[in-house]
Amino acid sequence: MAAAGAFSLREVLDAFRGCVTERREGLLEPCLSGWWGLIRFLQSLGAVFGFISKDAVAKVQIMERHRRGEQGQHYESLQSMVEFELSRGPAELRGRPDSGCRTVLRLHRALLWLQLFLEGLRTGHRDSRTSTICTDSYNASLAKHHPWVVRKAATLAFCALPSRDAFLEVMNVGPPEQAVDMLGEAIPYIQSVYGITQELFAQHSLLDLP
Numbered sequence: 001m002a003a004a005g006a007f008s009l010r011e012v013l014d015a016f017r018g019c020v021t022e023r024r025e026g027l028l029e030p031c032l033s034g035w036w037g038l039i040r041f042l043q044s045l046g047a048v049f050g051f052i053s054k055d056a057v058a059k060v061q062i063m064e065r066h067r068r069g070e071q072g073q074h075y076e077s078l079q080s081m082v083e084f085e086l087s088r089g090p091a092e093l094r095g096r097p098d099s100g101c102r103t104v105l106r107l108h109r110a111l112l113w114l115q116l117f118l119e120g121l122r123t124g125h126r127d128s129r130t131s132t133i134c135t136d137s138y139n140a141s142l143a144k145h146h147p148w149v150v151r152k153a154a155t156l157a158f159c160a161l162p163s164r165d166a167f168l169e170v171m172n173v174g175p176p177e178q179a180v181d182m183l184g185e186a187i188p189y190i191q192s193v194y195g196i197t198q199e200l201f202a203q204h205s206l207l208d209l210p
C-alpha cells in the first residue's frame with residue numbers, strides 16, 4: 001500500500017546511529033525520529049498493522065509532548081529524564097500513565113523485538129517465512145508483556161507479512177543481498193540503544209513500571 005518506494009529503511013535505521021553519545025548517553029530526539037521512520041514503514045505495509053502503528057504513534061507523541069513541554073530540558077537524554085522523573089519520588093512515577101519512563105520502557109521492549117526480527121531476516125534463508133521470523137521474535141520479547149487478546153491480534157496480523165525476499169525488497173535498499181548487508185551494519189546501533197536503556201532502567205529498578 002501507499003508509500004512503498006518513498007523512502008528507504010536505511011535512513012530510518014541510520015537515525016538510531018545518532019542516539020548514543022560517546023559518553024554512552026541516550027539522546028531522545030534522534031530516537032524519536034528513528035521511531036517516526038519505523039512507524040511510516042509499518043504504515044506502508046498495510047492497514048492490518050494499523051492497531052500497532054496507532055499505539056506506537058501515541059507513545060512517540062507522549063515523548064514529544066514531554067520534549068516540547070516546559071520541562072523539556074530534562075528530556076534531552078534518557079539519563080536526564082530518569083533523574084528528573086525519579087526526583088518526584090518512585091511512587092509518583094509509578095502512578096503516572098504518561099510518564100516518560102513508562103512510555104520509553106514500552107518502546108524499549110519493542111526495540112528488542114525489532115532487533116531479533118531484523119537479525120532473523122538477515123540470517124534467514126531465501127525461502128524463510130517472514131511471518132515465522134516475526135512470530136518467533138515476538139514470542140521471545142514483547143509477547144510476555146502483552147495480554148492474550150493483543151498477542152492474538154498481533155500474531156494474526158503477522159500472517160499478512162510478505163515473503164522474506166519481498167520484505168527485503170520493500171525496505172528499498174536495493175537487491176536482497178544489499179539489504180542483508182545494510183542490516184548487518186544497522187543492527188549493532190539498535191543493540192547499542194537497547195543496551196544502554198536496559199542498563200539504565202535496571203540500575204534504577206524501572207524495568208517493571210506499570
Ligand code: 1PZ
Pocket residue numbers: 038039041042049051052055056106107109110113114134138142150154161
Ligand atoms: C513488520 C511487522 C510489524 C510487527 C510489529 C511487532 C510488534 C507487535 C506489537 C503489538 C502491539 C499491539 C498494540 C498495543 C499494545 C500495547 O498494549 C502495548 C503496551 O502499552 P500499554 O498498553 O502498556 O500502554 N504497546 C507496546 O508494546 C508498544 C508496541 C510498539 C510497536 C512498535 C512496532 C514498530 C514496528 C516497526 C516495523 C519495522
